[in-house]
Amino acid sequence: MEYRVALVQLAPRLGDVDANLGLIADAVRRAAGEGATLVVFPELALSGYLLQDLVPEVALRADDPRLLGIGDEAPGTLVAAGFVEETDEHRYCNSVALVRDGAMVGLHRKVYLPTYGLFDEGRFTRTGDRIRAHDAGPPIGRIGLSVCEDLWHASVPTIQALDGAALLVNVAAGPSRAPGSTAGLAAIAGWHKMQDTYALLGTVPLAFCNRVGNEEGLTFWGGSRLLAADGSVVVEAPLWEEALVVGTLDTDDLRMQRYGMPLLADERLELVRREIDRIIAERAGLEST
Amino acid sequence: MTDPDLPPLPAIEPAQATEVIVGFIRSQMEQAGFERIVVGLSGGVDSATVAYLCARAVGADRLLAIRMPYRTSSEASETDALLVVEDLGCRTERVDITPMVDPMLELITGDDDAALRVRRGNVMARQRMIVLFDRSAAWDALVAGTSNKTESLLGYGTLHGDMAAAFGPIGDLYKTQLRDVARHVGVPESVVRKPPSADLWPGQTDEGELGRSYESLDRALFALVDRRWTIERCVRQGLPRELVEWVARRVAQMEFKRQLPPVAKLSLRTPGIDHLYPRRRPGSRRRA
Numbered sequence: 028m029e030y031r032v033a034l035v036q037l038a039p040r041l042g043d044v045d046a047n048l049g050l051i052a053d054a055v056r057r058a059a060g061e062g063a064t065l066v067v068f069p070e071l072a073l074s075g076y077l078l079q080d081l082v083p084e085v086a087l088r089a090d091d092p093r094l095l096g097i098g099d100e101a102p103g104t105l106v107a108a109g110f111v112e113e114t115d116e117h118r119y120c121n122s123v124a125l126v127r128d129g130a131m132v133g134l135h136r137k138v139y140l141p142t143y144g145l146f147d148e149g150r151f152t153r154t155g156d157r158i159r160a161h162d163a164g165p166p167i168g169r170i171g172l173s174v175c176e177d178l179w180h181a182s183v184p185t186i187q188a189l190d191g192a193a194l195l196v197n198v199a200a201g202p203s204r205a206p207g208s209t210a211g212l213a214a215i216a217g218w219h220k221m222q223d224t225y226a227l228l229g230t231v232p233l234a235f236c237n238r239v240g241n242e243e244g245l246t247f248w249g250g251s252r253l254l255a256a257d258g259s260v261v262v263e264a265p266l267w268e269e270a271l272v273v274g275t276l277d278t279d280d281l282r283m284q285r286y287g288m289p290l291l292a293d294e295r296l297e298l299v300r301r302e303i304d305r306i307i308a309e310r311a312g313l314e315s316t
Numbered sequence: 317m318t319d320p321d322l323p324p325l326p327a328i329e330p331a332q333a334t335e336v337i338v339g340f341i342r343s344q345m346e347q348a349g350f351e352r353i354v355v356g357l358s359g360g361v362d363s364a365t366v367a368y369l370c371a372r373a374v375g376a377d378r379l380l381a382i383r384m385p386y387r388t389s390s391e392a393s394e395t396d397a398l399l400v401v402e403d404l405g406c407r408t409e410r411v412d413i414t415p416m417v418d419p420m421l422e423l424i425t426g427d428d429d430a431a432l433r434v435r436r437g438n439v440m441a442r443q444r445m446i447v448l449f450d451r452s453a454a455w456d457a458l459v460a461g462t463s464n465k466t467e468s469l470l471g472y473g474t475l476h477g478d479m480a481a482a483f484g485p486i487g488d489l490y491k492t493q494l495r496d497v498a499r500h501v502g503v504p505e506s507v508v509r510k511p512p513s514a515d516l517w518p519g520q521t522d523e524g525e526l527g528r529s530y531e532s533l534d535r536a537l538f539a540l541v542d543r544r545w546t547i548e549r550c551v552r553q554g555l556p557r558e559l560v561e562w563v564a565r566r567v568a569q570m571e572f573k574r575q576l577p578p579v580a581k582l583s584l585r586t587p588g589i590d591h592l593y594p595r596r597r598p599g600s601r602r603r604a
Contacts, residue, residue: 042597079592203336241343243594244488246336267335 030166032194033058033066033273034251036264038240041075044085048073048093051108052100054271059101061273065167066101067251068108069238070137070175070200071121073097077242078111082151086113089122095129102128105163107236109174109198111152112136121152123172123198125161133161135172139180145202145245148176158183160192166278168193171231175199178221178235188229188291193281195225199237202245215250215266227258230284230291232276239269256284322554323539325531328493330500334369337485337497341373344483345458349601352457356448356478357381357400357408358515359393361498361508362486363462364400368501369485370460376406380455384444387414389515396507403504409451413443437516441477449480456603458482466491466530469537470563471570472522479573490537491530528559536563 035054040046051068058066070076073094074085087094087110098106105127112122112134121140125133136155140148160169171187171194178184178197187195204214218235226233232255239249251264253274262274285291308314345351353370357363370379381404383397401408420439426432452459461481463473465488473479486494491512498508512522512530523529536559539545545553550560576588585591 040598041594077594079594081593081597241340242596244340246339267339 028166028278029275030064030278031062031273031275032234032253033061033063033271034234034236034253034262034264035066035068035271036237036239036249036251037068037072037269038238038247039069039072039075041077041242042081042085043075044073044087044093047075048097051097051106055098055104055106056100057271058273059104061271063101063104063273065105065107065163065170065194065196065234066098067196067198067234067236068106069236070109070123070198071111072108072198072238073110075242076200076202076238076247077245079147079151082111082119083113086111086119088113089124089131089134092129094124095126095131097124098126099129105132105167105170107170107172107196107198109200118153119151120155121148121174122155123174123196125163125170125172125196127163132163133159133170133172135159135161135174135177137174137177138183139176141176145204146176158186158190160187160190168278171195173197175201178225181221181225184225184229184231184233188225188231189294189296192229192231193278194276195229195231195233197222197233197235199235201237201248203248215248218250219252222252222254223258226254226256228290230256230281230288232256232261232281239267256281323535323543323545323550325492325534326490326538326542328489328496330496333489333493333497334372334500337369338373341370341460341483341485343596345374347596347600348458348482349603350456350458352378352380352455353460354380354382354448354452354455354457355460356444356462357383357397358462359383359390359396359400359507360512360515361495361503361510362464362512364396364503364507365494365498365501366460366462366485367400367404367406368498368503371404371406372501376404378457379404379406380451380457381406381408382448382451383408383410384413384447385410386417386440386516387412388518390513390518392510393513393515396504396510399504400507403502411447411451413440413447416446417443433517437514438474438477440516441474441514445477445480452482460485461487463487464489464491464494466534466537468574469541469570470526470533470566471573472526473573475573490534492534528562532556532559533563536560537567540564541567 098104107125109123112120121137123135138155142149160171163170169191171192173183234253236251238247250266253261255261262272264270264272355367367381424435448459459481461484464486467473495508513520539550547560551557
């Protein structure tokens, strides 16, 4: 069965939730017009990225009607978008919500907050502690949500694929480094390599939506992509510019890919867990080899 | 002659760098709520490149290029600046800083000629800053900075002088990279090729004053800063020890020029320490 995925690489207004809700509503309307079953927005699409001490000012509860209503322009459509979440315990997380018809279908809190080089996320937000796939019902089935840096850790897409994800969705706010140089292009090539690899090894389609625009001195590079379960590129958005691209996936492709390459079914989870338990113990100095 | 085994010069892809910088300039204008830019045009490649980038970003009719010669400034500088202005079709103004600067220079005396030259040069650079910021206030514009990464890392600029600006379009481009971007945006070849000079006294050149070529400085800086090489590794790769040690020392000594002055922390929240906000946020626009 075919379904369409829209990737909206926009430039959120920093700190202006109301303005961003407007941008999102407008894009959801356009994507629905293109027949999208799922519309994906970037990381922190509701707030912008370089928030620093604006974090508590732009944070939303997961049950905030403004958040749950981001798909109101398109009944029946799934919408994924990044936002700052304030939990019941007042923990501030870099989260992505998957909503449909005013209800939360899935919520992921960024597990890996980059706090090195040009990144300072761990200073202003707290880490999530769940890696799951969320059941979105037919036609897609289970969806594995992640946020940007999460995907630089192979454990995240691996666990989600093993948890039954029939689609991986990564929302990102990737600032370019050395955009004018070969080193900068190599960073983008790194993103491409790992996306191709995760789709191929997870035998799972992957939607990557990266923002564009500038904040202070940072320029976000866009280049959103939709990959099929064999790792091939279905649709790709341009670098640097705002864009809404739509691609079609077919659940039959996933079915036959997993028959032809039963990697997930063959995965030896007990073996993996045994070895990981051993490594954890050794790292903690609890056991010798 | 370049030795192929030396640590490389930083590469740049000029079209992509231009696109990023133009987007950056537009974003800076948008976030502050301004539409016009003022830039000091010396006739050199740095300020010319900034003028071309700003004209791309906001349009030549919203760019005011101010030429600010002192009586000893070279005529070639003025000719080159006019060449840029004519090619761009931007607005321009000539402000002779001689009558502003000379009364101050008369008060600057001493026995150390080298120190005197630096002090006089600083007065000129700071006077130009005063003119630029005054014109920016009068014309409702932002001042575009013209410092490049080589100058910034080496501290080869005047604090509150040529280093003062609202934003820095070329601050992450080494001098040798900047020439590629300059050609890409259409800076006249005569401006790109001429020896860089602050033109603070007759016959001054940057490379003469720094005692090293920009090419060797950029090789050392790129290795030490961007690639995080140790001094020993730079030397092993063929860079002269004297050069690398001088560059490393300069970068450390000049750190103060690249940061806001530290504040003695007393309260629970202190700007710059734990009161941290992006410049761009709701309410940040200074013009409607």
